Structures are given as structure tokens and as C-alpha cells.
Amino acid sequence: MISSRTYAAQRRPILLALLLRLAAAVPVLVGMVIAVFFIAHILPGDPFAHYVSPTLPAAVAEQARRAFGLDQPLGMQFLTWVRHVLVWDFGVSYTTHQSVLSMISQALPVSLILGSSAFIVQVFLALTMALVSVHRPGGRLDRLLSAGGMVLYATPSYFFGILLLAVFSFWLGILPSGHWQSVDASALPPLVLFWDRAVHLVLPVAAIAIPRAAAFARYLRSSLLRTLERPFILAARSQGLSERSVIWNHALPNALMSAISLGGLELGTLLTGTLVTETLFAFPGMGRLTVAAVLSRDYPLLVGCTIVSGCLVIVANSIADVLHAALDPRVRTE
Amino acid sequence: MTTAQSRRRFPWSRVLALAALGSLIAIRWERFSDTLASMALTVGVVFTGSHETPGLWRWEHTQFWLATITLIVLLWLLARPIYFPRRPSTSGSASMRSIRLAFISAANARAALVLCVMGSVGLLAPLLAPNNPLEQGDLSSNRLRPPASSGWYQRGDSDVGVETADMVAQLQRVNLRLARFEATGDPEHAGRTEHLFLLGSDAVGRDVLSRAIIGTRTSLAIGIVAAFGALLLGTIAGLGASLGTTVVNRAVTWTTDVFLSIPSIFLVVALAFFVGGSLWGLIAVLVLSGWMRTARIVRGEMLHLREQEFIQAARLLGVSRIRLVQRHFLPNLVPVLATSTVLLISEMLLAEAALGFLGFGVQPPLPSWGNMLGEAITHLERSWWIAAAPGTCLTIFVLALHHTAERSEAGTRF
Numbered sequence: 001m002i003s004s005r006t007y008a009a010q011r012r013p014i015l016l017a018l019l020l021r022l023a024a025a026v027p028v029l030v031g032m033v034i035a036v037f038f039i040a041h042i043l044p045g046d047p048f049a050h051y052v053s054p055t056l057p058a059a060v061a062e063q064a065r066r067a068f069g070l071d072q073p074l075g076m077q078f079l080t081w082v083r084h085v086l087v088w089d090f091g092v093s094y095t096t097h098q099s100v101l102s103m104i105s106q107a108l109p110v111s112l113i114l115g116s117s118a119f120i121v122q123v124f125l126a127l128t129m130a131l132v133s134v135h136r137p138g139g140r141l142d143r144l145l146s147a148g149g150m151v152l153y154a155t156p157s158y159f160f161g162i163l164l165l166a167v168f169s170f171w172l173g174i175l176p177s178g179h180w181q182s183v184d185a186s187a188l189p190p191l192v193l194f195w196d197r198a199v200h201l202v203l204p205v206a207a208i209a210i211p212r213a214a215a216f217a218r219y220l221r222s223s224l225l226r227t228l229e230r231p232f233i234l235a236a237r238s239q240g241l242s243e244r245s246v247i248w249n250h251a252l253p254n255a256l257m258s259a260i261s262l263g264g265l266e267l268g269t270l271l272t273g274t275l276v277t278e279t280l281f282a283f284p285g286m287g288r289l290t291v292a293a294v295l296s297r298d299y300p301l302l303v304g305c306t307i308v309s310g311c312l313v314i315v316a317n318s319i320a321d322v323l324h325a326a327l328d329p330r331v332r333t334e
Numbered sequence: 335m336t337t338a339q340s341r342r343r344f345p346w347s348r349v350l351a352l353a354a355l356g357s358l359i360a361i362r363w364e365r366f367s368d369t370l371a372s373m374a375l376t377v378g379v380v381f382t383g384s385h386e387t388p389g390l391w392r393w394e395h396t397q398f399w400l401a402t403i404t405l406i407v408l409l410w411l412l413a414r415p416i417y418f419p420r421r422p423s424t425s426g427s428a429s430m431r432s433i434r435l436a437f438i439s440a441a442n443a444r445a446a447l448v449l450c451v452m453g454s455v456g457l458l459a460p461l462l463a464p465n466n467p468l469e470q471g472d473l474s475s476n477r478l479r480p481p482a483s484s485g486w487y488q489r490g491d492s493d494v495g496v497e498t499a500d501m502v503a504q505l506q507r508v509n510l511r512l513a514r515f516e517a518t519g520d521p522e523h524a525g526r527t528e529h530l531f532l533l534g535s536d537a538v539g540r541d542v543l544s545r546a547i548i549g550t551r552t553s554l555a556i557g558i559v560a561a562f563g564a565l566l567l568g569t570i571a572g573l574g575a576s577l578g579t580t581v582v583n584r585a586v587t588w589t590t591d592v593f594l595s596i597p598s599i600f601l602v603v604a605l606a607f608f609v610g611g612s613l614w615g616l617i618a619v620l621v622l623s624g625w626m627r628t629a630r631i632v633r634g635e636m637l638h639l640r641e642q643e644f645i646q647a648a649r650l651l652g653v654s655r656i657r658l659v660q661r662h663f664l665p666n667l668v669p670v671l672a673t674s675t676v677l678l679i680s681e682m683l684l685a686e687a688a689l690g691f692l693g694f695g696v697q698p699p700l701p702s703w704g705n706m707l708g709e710a711i712t713h714l715e716r717s718w719w720i721a722a723a724p725g726t727c728l729t730i731f732v733l734a735l736h737h738t739a740e741r742s743e744a745g746t747r748f
Binding site for chain 1: 588589591592593603605680684687688691692694707710711714715718721725728729730732733736737
């Protein structure tokens with residue numbers, strides 16, 4: 001593809017660009033933090049509604065409320081909370097009494113593994129589909145893939161997941177229906193544990209990746225077809241390069257460039273935990289943690305989850321932007 | 335061109351649609367006539383005004399009024415061009431004309447058919463549904479029945495007794511019958527009645543087909559209202575960002591970025607839980623989480639339009655700002671917005687379904703595609719059919735919307 005030598009001289013500017021891009025994202029991040037905190041706190045609903053028994057004397061309930069700082073005015077609560085967040089302390093969960101950070105650090109790897117493997121599968125599938133389609137545009141295979149891709153693209157991932165579950169897990173009984181490892185996983189030797197987890201990953205990854213791959217393949221296909229019409233492809237062909245070389249060495253790198261920013265967006269949403277899929281497959285990731293936090297009105301946990309995922313989205317987008325700029329000199333704006 | 339052709343050709347599609355609606359009236363004649371009776375009696379009771387009648391406007395029976403009125407309007411709309419053929423009108427405001435153009439150029443027979451059929455199913459839902467979507471019947475016989483098997487429902491005896499001349503008593507009886515989705519007032523049919531579960535029944539013995547039909551109405555109503563709300567909010571924000579002062583511009587752009595950076599499903603779930611419960615709360619949540627893209631599109635398009643000669647000419651002529659927006663900006667935004675609205679509807683439907691699936695959406699007794707899918711997963715091991723109907727409907731509808739959006743995009747960018 002693009003040799004690293006050509007861009008080696010620009011490595012520093014790229015890092016600098018990444019830092020600048022991240023710095024530009026800071027105000028947005030601050031706004032998000034404020035918005036999330038106040039949305040969670042202003043809207044009706046009391047975390048103590050089902051935490052403190054209604055039969056408890058009012059004084060005791062008040063004491064518990066004070067222990068969590070919930071008797072303070074909202075502004076003061078916010079300031080206290082910001083002071084703690086600045087030293088990387090998101091507080092203590094109302095429901096489990098664990099620190100929010102430790103809960104997130106347990107859930108995040110699960111989501112990261114699920115999201116990144118889904119992303120890899122998605123990109124691989126999409127590339128395959130797009131390359132097969134482009135091989136003979138308008139041919140039978142291309143039309144079949146386009147039509148099938150359109151249907152898959154319109155299928156919501158939870159419905160697709162339900163179908164996969166019904167077929168592979170309940171009807172055929174060959175894949176586990178949920179959780180990210182077996183119940184007795186802690187007793188398994190490492191290699192078997194790895195296999196166990198991989199088997200548990202198959203259905204959720206398929207449920208996430210296949211509909212998304214269909215969408216991504218549509219984009220890649222049109223991008224590839226557009227690239228193939230450009231003069232430099234004609235030049236490459238007229239030099240007598242093989243069709244394989246034209247597509248792999250000339251068309252694909254150029255077509256992929258515009259796909260990078262889309263990929264960044266996709267990666268961002270995937271990394272933050274695909275809430276619905278995680279719920280469907282009972283995966284203990286960020287998505288389920290967020291749902292649990294919302295259900296129990298666990299403000300610190302909810303705010304922590306949202307901020308961590310928001311940061312991930314912003315970082316993924318920034319990396320995609322900078323990567324795009326690094327690979328494609330035309331989009332650099334100086 | 336098309337009018338000349340259609341005048342000569344026999345209007346098969348219209349006649350088929352009319353036949354379908356006519357047979358609907360025939361099949362559901364008792365429900366249809368009960369509704370007409372209910373409307374007439376209500377008018378009578380309101381105008382004589384001598385009685386205190388509680389529950390005159392309960393949703394349980396007014397939904398039938400809406401469906402019946404829609405049915406009559408649909409019949410009229412379909413039949414009118416057959417009896418009074420005329421050329422399509424070219425009147426209307428500039429915006430309306432460009433909306434019409436955008437959609438006519440997007441016309442794709444299959445997608446349009448799907449959208450029209452499912453839209454009509456939504457509008458006529460209470461007349462179409464074979465049974466009350468909330469009725470559970472006898473659990474031991476009705477629970478998790480597979481498709482095309484039968485179960486039993488208890489029929490009321492609301493009509494048992496002598497005819498009474500009292501208008502209020504009659505009205506109450508008709509309304510009760512409607513609210514129970516009961517077709518018959520015949521005392522012979524009171525008691526246990528056999529019911530065919532065409533698409534099976536769910537875990538508490540409710541008819542999946544009826545729930546899917548009523549769910550279509552719920553989901554489509556929420557999706558469409560929320561999409562238009564988001565369109566309105568996004569357009570206002572986009573106009574503000576492009577026409578307002580620098581401060582307004584900055585504020586709107588920043589707010590858009592902030593809302594975009596909160597992962598959308600997290601935002602929706604967090605909001606839905608706190609505001610949720612009511613339908614309007616749910617719609618508000620969907621609007622609040624879906625307006626950003628429209629705002630960006632409008633802002634981008636406005637920045638482009640603002641520099642065009644015709645806008646500058648209008649400005650130099652001293653056209654007021656409001657008139658500029660109304661007469662020059664908005665009609666030119668319509669083609670772009672038409673496409674994004676179609677996509678917005680599909681986004682809203684999917685978001686509503688995801689929320690319902692997680693249990694934050696439409697609250698349980700009322701069916702929607704989303705909460706039917708959510709209820710399905712607990713019994714997926716034994717009964718796949720509960721998820722099949724709503725999931726397929728959702729997929730087909732979204733597919734049709736995407737198809738339309740793609741065409742209209744291609745149509746407006748010639």
C-alpha cells in the first residue's frame with residue numbers, strides 16, 4: 001500500500017496533529033460531561049427510592065442521603081464531583097458499593113474485545129463483499145450481494161441476533177446462547193478458556209458485524225467503483241498492469257481513504273459497547289453496565305459509563321481523522 | 335404524459351385497493367357497524383345532553399372511530415379519481431411543490447406499496463386486528479401456542495338482555511363491545527369461543543397477529559411523529575446556526591457537537607428512563623436524541639445557499655429576513671430534507687424498537703414492535719414466532735424507507 005518511508009518524515013507532525021485534534025475535542029468533552037451530569041441529576045427520580053426502605057425513620061434516610069452528598073445543592077454536588085473526577089475518581093456506585101472505576105475496568109475489556117473483534121470481522125467481510133462485487137459490476141454476483149446486503153443492512157442487529165440465537169443456539173444447539181464464558185470458566189486451563197470465550201463470542205460478533213458489514217460494503221463498493229473510473233486507473237491499466245494489481249495496489253488504497261473516517265465512527269460506536277447486543281447475549285460489558293446503572297438510578301455509575309464511552313468515541317474519531325489526514329495529503333488543512 | 339396513459343388504462347391498483355378495503359368492511363362488518371352506531375349515539379347523547387355519561391371519550395373505543403373515519407376517507411380518496419378523473423394539481427406553495435416533486439421522483443412502486451400497505455395497517459389497526467391485543471384468555475390453553483393453532487377466549491355477554499330505548503345504555507353497551515374487540519352481540523356466542531392464532535400466541539396467551547397489527551400503529555405513530563419533531567428542531571437549530579449572530583452560531587454548533595459526542599443509544603436510554611413511561615415522553619426523548627444530523631445538514635446547506643446569487647439579489651431588493659427564509663431558503667432545503675426525513679423515520683423506528691427491546695420504550699400492555707421483540711427473548715428457546723412478526727415488519731419497513739431515500743437522493747441530485 002502506502003510505504004511507510006514516504007511518511008516517515010512526517011511522523012512528528014502526525015503525532016502533533018493527533019494531540020491538536022484531541023485538544024480541540026476537549027471543549028466538546030467538557031460540554032458532554034456537564035450535560036450528562038445535569039441530565040442525570042435534574043430529571044425526576046431518586047436513587048434512594050428503592051435503596052432506602054420506606055419504613056426507615058426519616059432521620060436515618062436523611063443520614064444515608066448525606067453520606068452520599070445528595071443533600072447538597074446541585075451546583076455543589078457538581079463541583080465536588082468534578083474535583084474527584086480530576087484525580088480520576090468517579091465515586092462509589094450506589095447499588096454495589098464498589099468504586100465506579102473498578103466496575104468500569106471490569107466491564108470495559110469485555111466490550112473492547114467484543115467491539116474490536118466485531119470491527120475486524122466487519123471490515124474483513126465488507127472488503128470481501130466489495131471486492132467480489134467490483135470484480136464484475138452489475139453481474140449476477142454483484143446484484144445478489146447488493147440485494148442481500150440491502151436486506152441485511154435494514155435488519156436491526158437485535159432482530160438479527162434473535163434469529164441467530166433461535167437458529168444456532170436453540171434449534172441446532174451448536175453455540176452457547178449467552179454470557180462471555182462458561183460457568184466453570186475459572187477452573188479451565190488457559191487454552192481451553194480461550195477457546196471457551198471464542199465460542200461465546202461467535203454469535204454476538206456475527207449479530208453485530210454482519211448487518212454493519214453490509215452497510216460498510218455498500219459504501220466501499222461505490223467508493224471503489226468511483227475510484228476505478230478515475231484517470232490514474234486508466235493510466236495503470238494502459239501500462240499493462242494486471243487487474244489484480246490495479247485493484248489491490250491502486251484502486252483499493254485510494255478507495256479506503258475515504259472509508260477511514262466512516263470506519264472511525266463505526267469503531268467508536270462499537271467500542272462503547274453495543275448496548276442492545278450485550279443485553280441480548282447477556283455480555284457483561286459497558287452496555288449492560290449502563291443499562292443496569294440507568295435502571296437503578298445509579299448516578300455515579302451512569303455518569304462514569306457515559307463519560308468513558310464518550311471519550312472513546314471522541315478518541316476513535318480523532319484517530320480516524322488524523323490517520324485520514326496522514327494518508328491522504330489532500331484533506332490536510334493547514 | 336402519465337395522466338394521458340392512466341386515463342386510458344384500467345386503474346387496477348385502485349380497484350384492488352378498493353376491493354381490499356371493501357372486504358375489510360365485509361369481514362369486520364359487526365365492528366364497523368358498532369363503530370358507526372357508537373359515533374351516532376355519542377353525537378345523540380352529547381346533543382341531547384340530559385345525561386351524565388362517564389367514559390364518553392375513552393381511547394378503547396375512540397380508536398375505532400379514528401380507524402373507521404380513516405377507512406371512509408381512504409375509500410373516498412381511492413374512489414374519487416375513478417369517478418372524477420382529472421389532471422394532478424400544480425397548485426400549492428413552492429415548498430409543497432418541491433416536496434411533491436421530491437417524492438414523485440422518488441417513486442418506486444414496490445417500496446411505495448410496502449409503505450402504503452403498512453401505513454394503512456397502522457391506520458386501520460383496530461378494525462384489522464382479529465382479537466383484542468391485550469386479552470389473555472385461558473392461560474392453560476392459550477400460552478405459547480404455535481402459529482395456526484387454536485385456543486380459547488372468553489366472550490362477554492354485553493348484549494344479553496332486552497333491547498332498551500335508553501340511548502346512554504345503548505351507547506355504553508356498544509362502547510363496551512368495541513373496547514373488548516368483540517364482534518358479536520349474540521348471546522349464543524357468549525362464553526368460551528374458539529380463536530385461531532394465525533401467528534401463534536405469546537407467553538400470556540395474547541394473539542401475536544393482533545399485537546403485531548396494533549404494534550404497527552404504535553411504532554409507526556411514534557416513529558413518524560418523532561421524526562417530524564426532530565426535523566423541526568433540527569431545522570430551527572440549523573437556521574439559527576446559519577442566520578443568527580456569531581454567538582448563536584457558536585452556541586448551536588457547540589450544542590450539536592456535544593449531543594453528537596454522547597453515544598446516541600446511551601443518551602436515549604438515560605433520557606428514556608427518566609422521562610419515559612408516557613408516549614409523549616418517549617417521543618420527546620427520540621426528538622432530543624435525533625435532531626443533530628438535520629441541524630448539521632441544514633447548516634451546511636444554508637452556508638452554501640447563502641452565497642448564491644438569487645439569495646443575494648433578494649437581499650439587495652430588501653426582502654425581509656422572514657420572507658427570505660420562507661420564500662427562498664426553505665423551498666431549496668426541501669429536496670435535501672426530504673431524503674433525510676425518510677432516513678430519520680427509519681432511525682426513529684429503530685431507536686424506538688431498541689428502547690422497547692431494552693424495556694425503556696412503550697410500556698408493556700400496549701404492544702409495539704420493540705417491546706414485542708423484547709418480550710420474545712425470554713421465551714425464545716421454545717417459541718420463535720413471537721419475535722418473527724414484529725422483526726419482519728420492522729425490517730421490511732426500514733428496507734422500504736431506505737429504498738425510497740436512495741431513490742429520492744438520486745432523483746434530487748440530477
